[in-house]
Amino acid sequence: IVVKADGLALGKGVLIPQNLQEAEAAVKSIMEDKTFGDSGNEIVVEEFLTGPEVSVLAFTDGTAIVPMVSSMDHKRAGDGDTGLNTGGMGTVAPNPCYTPEIAAACMETIFLPTLSAMRAEGCPFKGCLYFGLMLTPGGPKVIEYNCRFGDPETQVVLPLLKTDLLTVMRAVENETLGDLTVEWHDGAAACVILASGGYPGGYEKGREISIPGDLPANVTVYHAGDMRTEDGKLVTSGGRVLGVTAAGDTLEAALKDAYAAAGRIDFKGMYMRHDIGQRALRALEG
Template sequence: MKLLVVGGGGREHAIIKKLRENPEAETIYALPGNGGIAADAVCVPQIGAKDISAIVDFSVEHQVDFAVVAPDDPLALGCVDALHKAGIPCFGPDAKAARIESSKVFSKNLMKKYGIPTADYQVFHDPKEAMAYLEGASFPIVIKADGLALGKGVLIPQNLGEARDAVKTIMEDKAFGDSGNEIVIEQFLTGPEVSVLAFTDGTAIRPMVSSMDHKRAGDGDTGLNTGGMGTVAPNPCYTPEIAQVCMDTIFLPTLAAMRAEGCPFKGCLYFGLMLTPDGPRVIEYNCRFGDPETQVVLPLLKTDLLTIMQAVENETLGELDVEWHNGAAACVILASGGYPAHYEKGKPITLPATFPANVTCYHAGDKLEGDTLVTSGGRVLGITAAAPTLRQALSDAYAAADTVSFEGKYLRHDIGRRALAALEGQ
């Protein structure tokens, strides 16, 4: 089979490595891919992930048998719709279903209409009305740009002054472009955060192993929000009892709501959850695999990924048992110094000749200059280890991270610390 994966980051590298395990996968194309992915797939760097017409033309010309659309932008732009129209089977939601991520207003209104537990909120189109509302608000508070913003469109002001600045940044300064034409202002929730990715064909759902992300740039959850500085799986806060509550009150009702709205969701639905004192609440939905959550979840997947994705496309997921390995996985992100603010690119990367058998290096932000691998993004590499225990997985991931070098290499040193504390407190 000829497979195609749209995207070029660590998430896509994790998907490609898993797809390669299927003996029927003869060729995997990555559009655009990156320097490190080139070792596992045929990269086509001249076709960007948002160039929908070029992706479709390439797929038809190269007789692609199955495509995976991984990032949020091409999903929101209708890449799956276009591929289906061209007769290419693929994994991912159509544009109508992708609104569950591409519009915060749509997703919040969906949850309100169908009684899915989430934070109280208000929607604003006018910055003056938003400012007036904030005069009587409690802080901290959460302010979200309506549209896609590379994971950076959520601000958490601690006081009225910061809140006014946030509204100005999003709605007037257009820091996130048209994504900030509308905003959601919502109640600040407290409790452990959990990420749960799930395969779904619109009716059946198969949740993946839970995970814990680390969004802040600095140790101790300090600094700016990033796309994710590391992850661990499973999340010890997500007990079987809580998982059942989430299935009954969030997962199945969300699928039913999307069907009722005429936009059934097929693909990977990401539930960002907060385990509040009043029960689980939805913080956000994503319409695709999370990054870097994918880099700890897929290494624990026992069932063949391509088989699952085909079952989603064919709407036969309910007939499939999806199995997982025991143990844990940990991912440490190696970033460029200064990320997520200003950082330099083009720094040569030195990798060890081999990594230990239980360690995988996922390439996120690098490219080849001749034969030299150099940095090209903020998050450069994800070093993931799988082991019988979380403590061992973390130890192995950090040991492997120490064997990688590039100028300005930056990483958090406390990935998994909260998870270990939760484990030891049980």
């Protein structure tokens, strides 16, 4: 089973016990020890599903829907998918597990029915709709919805968007998305999250960050858990501090450039996963 805090927990309020004893400990941790604060005042117990996870962000004007390039998140804090769940330690796009056949099935059984159901309830949605999917042996299942760009999926999806983003946004607002052809670059993108030591548990803030000024043009550093001090220094202020993203002709090239850039950035206690994208590379080889 899966035990979740029912409130907002910044992507961290999920525990996956392996037996009844661990399940009881999970409930105590969330509800009595307040591991996730007030977000654990109520909990949800769900069936544990197996299979590759896929994130699909989509533009929608309430009727038409345009899925973006699929992506693969890496939720666990440590290499080899070990440690606690986090808000995401890195991403790659596209996700090789998300085949055209699966995409077509998701469109017919998940994406369009979701929009139809919201219209039927009198609350049509316009904007960016996030589908967190699991490709189970019984077919694609929805793990979560979100009504915004996902983090850190957006960091690898938007660099691959060829059509001007503002043009897409206007089509969404004007409800003319069905008339627009949204194009994407070939290739791939990879993002490596640089986190504060101790995250997703306790960590220190205020540690000065060093970022070189000559990173390659295909590398983007997304600022997340950092801030400028009064004297102009860049320091850490959160758990996931920076997202280092690179785009390339292949996933292997994108990963190489993202890790090379990440290796040139430094702050005390900085840590990252060293296996982002390895599952995706194995899927491409298989």
